[in-house]
């Protein structure tokens with residue numbers, strides 16, 4: 001008899017964005033003529049940059065010729081891409097990385113979900129609340145979280161770090177010991193950031209407690225304010241305790257193309273039951289070489305073009321476009337009387353629902369009355385209840401239309 005990994009039974013019915021899609025499809029089937037505007041899942045709408053498309057086409061042509069065909073690539077990624085990542089994303093900010101400290105992959109979602117495999121099941125993990133659900137659900141599947149308390153909307157063994165209006169959406173250090181800490185800044189879903197000094201508190205905590213920070217910086221390209229740190233490695237000592245996840249999905253429109261990378265410095269150690277330290281970098285390499293065969297050559301060539309002079313210009317224009325959407329949403333919602341957070345250094349706007357309405361109730365009302373889809377805050381954790389997320393990744397036309405509809409129909 002095939003036996004189940006019963007940890008899967010601890011998961012709520014469906015993944016957040018699948019549940020949203022289900023509700024939207026159901027509504028659409030009953031109201032087929034409705035012009036629905038989707039500002040729910042953070043999926044991009046601008047096409048790939050011309051420099052990226054050209055690089056991908058050239059790479060595909062190379063694959064079709066015997067003299068330039070390539071089979072399996074290096075599992076960690078091609079040097080031509082890794083060198084550009086280091087030279088553009090890190091060196092200008094005073095961060096030196098070895099080529100073997102960068103691992104190219106098919107997405108930050110899969111990397112953040114897979115990375116926990118390296119850690120023992122007795123580690124205590126901490127997440128902000130609200131949080132990107134992948135960190136939690138992947139640990140549930142592994143069996144690290146205990147049971148789900150439906151009353152609280154939380155798992156018994158996870159340490160939740162509330163991000164609330166009272167603390168300015170900035171998590172406080174845990175008051176009980178934790179071993180694995182997931183941080184995402186600029187934050188999904190709140191769109192808020194930490195200063196370098198605030199980030200330093202986390203690095204110091206991790207150093208003092210031999211904890212590891214899993215730092216998701218998938219949205220760093222949207223940072224507008226110069227003083228906001230773009231990488232955790234801008235903080236002294238982070239090389240010893242932090243892994244950083246980055247993605248081309250939002251930065252360069254790769255949600256359907258798939259390319260990302262994870263930085264695992266060689267200095268980060270993880271400890272066995274005898275207290276002996278082991279290199280996390282070596283273990284992640286071992287994991288990836290076993291379970292992953294790398295990102296396709298045309299996609300890596302396309303990602304490398306993100307760093308060409310033309311590519312950089314084109315990508316900056318796209319990011320500016322989305323950040324103008326963010327401004328339109330933020331200011332439009334404020335004018336309509338809503339309380340809003342984020343959207344300044346991130347493509348997400350986090351709003352308080354009106355009249356203390358539940359997040360899912362607001363979701364249904366917004367869909368039914370304004371024909372706008374967003375993401376209910378409760379889907380990101382108990383502290384997300386009473387909040388709602390809109391993304392700036394829509395088209396300009398839809399973004400303006402959505403705000404107009406919210407202003408006129410959601411009083």
Ligand code: MLT
Nearest residue numbers: 040041042043109132188
């Ligand atoms: C989101 O909407 O939170 C993101 O699109 C999810 C993701 O990047 O996987």
